[in-house]
Amino acid sequence: MASTLHTAGSKIWQTLASIKTGVVLLILTVIVAAAGTVILQRPNTEADEMQAAYSPQILRLLDATRLTDVYHAWWFVLLLFLVSCSIIAASIERFPNAWRFYSRPYKRPDESFRKALRVQALVPVRDEDEGLAAAERTLKASGLKPETLIGFEHASLFAEKNRMAEMAVFIVHTSLLLIFLGGIVDALFAWHSSIDLTQGQQSAQLQLKSGAVKTLPFAIRCDAAGRENYPDGSPKKWWSKLAVVENGRDVLTKEITVNDPLVYQGVRFYQSSFGSNGKVEKLTLNAHPNQGADLTKPVAMGQGETVAIDADTTVQFAQFIPDYVVSDGQVYTRSAQAENPAAHLIVTSLKTGKRVNVWIPPIEGFDQTSESPYRFDVQDLKMGYFTGLQVSHEPGQWAVWGGVLLMGVGLGFVFYLSHVRFWVMPVRDARGHTQLWVGGMANRNRDAFEQRFGDVVEKIKLELEAGAADVEQEVSALAGD
Amino acid sequence: MARARAEALHVAPSSTPIVMIGLAVAAMLLMAFLNVAKSGNLLNETNLLYASLIFYSGAGALYLGFGVTGAESYVKFASLATWAGLLANTGAVAHRWYEAGHPPFASIYEMLLSFVWTLAVLTLIAEKRFGVKVIGTVTMPVAIVGVVLMQLLRTEVHPLVPALQSTWLHVHVTLAMLAYAACALSFALAMMFLIKDKVETQTFLAATSLCTAGIYLAVLTRFEKGGGLNVVGWNAEQKSEMFMTKGMRLYVTIPDLGWLMLLVLAAVTVPLALYALARWKKNEAFLAVANRAVFLSLLLQVLATAFFVLRAKDGQYGSLDAEGLFATSLAASPFILSGLVGGVFLSLMYLLLLWRRTDLERLLPDSDALDRITYKTIAIAFPLLTLMIAAGAYWANRTWGSYWSWDPKETWAAITWLVYAGYLHMRITRGWRGRRAAYFAILGFAVVMFTFFGVTYLLPGLHAYA
Incomplete structure (x- = not known):
């Protein structure tokens, strides 16, 4: 079983x-x-x-x-x-x-390995030590660090580079798993939300995309927001000044723009949109008396506010229609954008209690400016704006970015690092002459390696000739004595 | 007949065409210069682009000449012309960059500009470093098509909307262009491998017919009852596509163009049907007819492309979604245009292969080398794809608050990545070489093309910019 x-x-x-x-x-x-x-x-x-x-x-x-x-x-x-x-x-x-291969590199080639290796060459030498010394110098000169292995019968050489390349595949696969891990963590724990804040508004409650309501341990407040336009009117920049409020204190403030979020306790606030909320922040008017001296009085008020113009008269900003249209004897708005705005003012006399409706612009059938003690003209209309924020919490993203970096490194190793190995061993041929067996292997880009291998063998031969010439010189010098 | 013409070309002394092409290039440059000298502004983007078009055309003609005759002397002058074109192209890119204040990746036009530049660079690298001299025969016509498309799509410098003002976006798009250009190169090399590897000409017939039929099927997704063809409306004042509401494009119907496209679809399916018939009846005679049908379909395709250009260039058309007449422009339908031009180009390449196969084979490096270089280009493309996706994810995270939202473009980028990952695994662990690997590389590029064109054209999503 x-x-x-x-x-x-x-x-x-x-x-x-x-x-x-x-x-x-x-x-x-x-x-x-x-x-x-x-x-x-x-x-x-x-x-x-x-x-x-x-x-x-x-x-x-x-x-x-x-x-x-x-x-x-x-x-x-x-x-x-x-x-x-x-x-x-x-x-x-x-x-x-792979680990065995990596941790215990194969340094002394045995006979069957020597026979099977694809890239190899034989260099005739006069004696083992001289040949090995020449090979060592050559390998060193080509940027490798040859290591001498003392064997039972004779010494041999081993040199390698970029052994790490053998493990590169595992690095790539680990990085992929790390990215998956981040994805799974986020699938389980991440949340996304969006929130619209008007200037001065503060909120700790978020309506999640899933429909639930999330209460943050801190609140976010919008201190200011705005947009900059290109000359042709298309948006260039949206920004918001945000403050994080925790236990009644501002702990962090930042001006965010579209590609630059605010991060607090792993919660990210992104600028995503910006627009008019259809409400007026401040309406600035000039009031001209309909009778008597032309004494202009400036008036400024927010929506719903009432302001006194003189001792007897007050004006109330009763209604604001951002995009007005008249139909069936009623004033409607078509949208929340201030495309075609109209303001409804109520001018009241305290003494008589008479209320007069004033519309700017004067909408026929509604406007009673002729009965009002004052005429008004608009100096400035400052609209209230909201800033649209995306809010997200993705605790797994660090695993994702870590995985991405690791993958970059791993792929670099996989494609551009080649594990290069050289073996040099003195052997005897059938007639008993000493020869230097040189073998090489690379795990990628084999053509380029074969060329390099050929160069190394040539250089060993040159070294040997130079060494032989030196010896001859020495011999002749001795003989000359 | 065609063979006879090609034969005549073959016999002609090889220096005469070079001199003629050189003279043509010089003459065009002179005329362009005279034109420009009048206006007084020599080094602006239009002129640079025009110069690069002239040089690329010269290079394309010379490479084609090399492809047809195999005379080495063409290549020297062809790469010289490519260098000159590249220089002018670099100037245009730099000018655009300076004028716009951001790297040129924001619109289809700017991306084409960068793509053509990358393609020219890669062509020169493939030629100089890997000795694939005939590669220009494929890539230069693509570059010419790119520059011509740019002339048609020319747009003013568009200010960047806030979401696009990010270094990461530029990194993302640069990497995408590099990766896609490398994929295109690997595709061209895989094709050459198949030619060298004695894949039968009729197989290429089937493949090209299938591709062109696919293109016309995709175009005909915009077919409207009554024979019209729907294209996106174009707002000439704002130089942008027309929208009904946010994200919903306004389509206008060009009457009768749908019928023409349907006709061409029928024409490009004929060779495919004949090929199937030849396989089924085992009768080679059908193939000869099929080849003639390809030639005929090429003519019809040229006709359809011309009609499309003429009718979509400007003009007012009705819409099914709204009252009144609306304008459209070629700039509103870059994908249809690319598809049509691509179809013409595909059929042309097939006919070139049909007529000059032996010469082409003689000129190509041996199949082992082609196989290896294909792998090497993919080994370049794959890390670039990886980094491209990563940079895109990072940008999305900074802009939309999420690094991955399964938007169709994202998903298809991931699919592309997976396909190439499959190629690498099959090659490295399973030892896939030769034809199987080449087919896989071609599949990879097909997915790239779908990600680049198909997703934007056929599927909805966030990547409204490109």
């Missing part, structure tokens, strides 16, 4: 670790992900748009199979989980061999 379980387990393991499974899973992921770009997705589409695009039966079917929200469906998460498992299993399966 235990053994069948064991074999079943190892079978599953083998299946999971095989490259075939990996490829099948990847193909499935690709198909499903592509399907999600073709079928309208609920998170990005309005409900009525969905209903317009699909018939009720099909929509019900799509909803039931979660095809309308592929990327958050349980089976998609399961698929990604299986991909992760496959990567982990494949890596674990291959790791011990």
Whole structure:
């Protein structure tokens, strides 16, 4: 029983670790992900748009199979989980061999290895030590650090570079898993929200995209907001001055712009939009008396405020219509944008209690300016604005960025570092002459390596000749004595 | 007939065409200079772009001459012309950059500018460093098409909306352009490998017909009842596409153009059908007819492209969504235009292959080398793709508050990445070489093209800018 379980387990393991499974899973992921770009997705589409695009039966079917929200469906998460498992299993399966290779480099080539190696050469030498010394000098000159291995019969040389390249694949796969981990953490714990703040408004409550309400341990306040335009009127910059309020104190203030968020306790506040809230912050008027001396009086007020013009008369800013249109004897607004604004003022006499409606501009049938003691003209209209903020908390993103950096390094190693190895060993040929066996191996870019190998062998030969010439000189010098 | 013409070209002494092309380039430059001298402004973007068009055209003609005759002397002058074109192109890029105050990646026009530049650089690298001399035969026509498209799409410097003012965006788009150019190169190399590897000409016939049919099918997703073709409206004052509401483009219907596109679709499917018939009946005679049908479909495609350009260039058309007449412009339909021009180009390449295959094969490096260089270009493209996605995610995180939102463009970028990852795994761990690897590389590029064009054209999403 235990053994069948064991074999079943190892079978599953083998299946999971095989490259075939990996490829099948990847193909499935690709198909499903592509399907999600073709079928309208609920998170990005309005409900009525969905209903317009699909018939009720099909929509019900799509909803039931979660095809309308592929990327958050349980089976998609399961698929990604299986991909992760496959990567982990494949890596674990291959790791011990690679690690052995990495941690205990093969330094002394035995005979069968020497026979099988593809890139090798034989250099005739007069004596072992001289040959090894020449090879060592050559390898050093080409930027390697040869290591001399004292053997039973004779010494040999081993030199290598970029052994790290052998582990590069694992670095890449680890980085991918790290990115997945970040994604899973965020799938579980991340939240997104958006909030509109008007100037001076403060809030700690957030309406999440999921519909729940989240209360932050601190509040965010908008101190100022604005936009800058290009000469042609298109927006150039939106900015907001935000303050983080904790226990009644401002702990952090920052001016955010579209690509520069404010971060506090892992919660990020992004500038996402900016617009008029349809309310007036300040209306500045000049009041001219309809009778008597032309004495202009400046008046400034916010919406709903009442201001005294003289001892008897007050004016109230009763109503503001941002985009007015008259129909059926009523004044309506078409939008919240101050496209076609109208202001409704009520001028009241304290003595008589007479109330007169004044409209700016004078809308026929509503405006009674002729009965009012004052005429008004507008000096300035300052609209109230809201700043639209995106709020998000993504605790997994650090794993993602870490993974991305690691992947950059790993891919650099995979594609551009080549593990290069050289072996040099004195051998005897069939007739008993000493020869230097030189072997080399590279794990990528083999053509370039073969060229390099050829150069190294040539240089060893040159070194040997130079050494021989030196010896001859010495001999002749001795003889000359 | 065609063969006879090509034969005649082959016989002609190789220096005469070079001199003629040189003279043509010089004459055009002189005329352009005289024109410009009148206006007094020599080194502006239009002129630089025009100069690079002239040089690239010269280079394209010379490379094509090399492709057809195989005379080495063409290449020297061709790369000289490419260098000159690249110089002018660099000037145009620099001018645009200086004028706009940001790197030129904000609009389709600016991206084409950068793409053509990258393509020219890569062509010279492939030629000088890897000795793939014939590569210019493929890449230079693409560059010419790019520059011509730019002339049509020319837009004023557009101020950047707030979301696009980010260094990370520039990093993202630069990497994308580099990666896509490397993918394009790997595709061209894989194709050359298949040619060298004796893949039958009829297979290329099937592939090109399939691609052109795909293009016209995609265009016909805009077919309107009654035979019209829907294109996006263009607001000439704001120099932008027309929108009904936020994110909803206003489509205008060009009457009768839909029928023409349908006709061309039928014409490009004919070779495909004939090919299928030839395979089924095992009768080679159908193939000869199919090749003629390709030629015919090429003529029809040119006609359709010309009609599209003429009718979409300007003019007022009705819309199904709103009352009244609305203007449109070529700038509003860059993808349809690229598709149509791409179809013409594909058919042309096939006919070139059909007529001059033996010469092409003689000129290509051996298939092992092509296989290796294909892999090397993908080894360049893949890290670039990775970094491109990462930079995009980082930018999205700073702008929209989320590094990954499964937007179609994002998803397709990830799919592209996965396909190339598949290629690398198959090659490294499974030892896939030769044809299988080449097909995989071609598949990868097809996905790249879909990500670049198809997603923007066919699928909705956040990447409204590109």
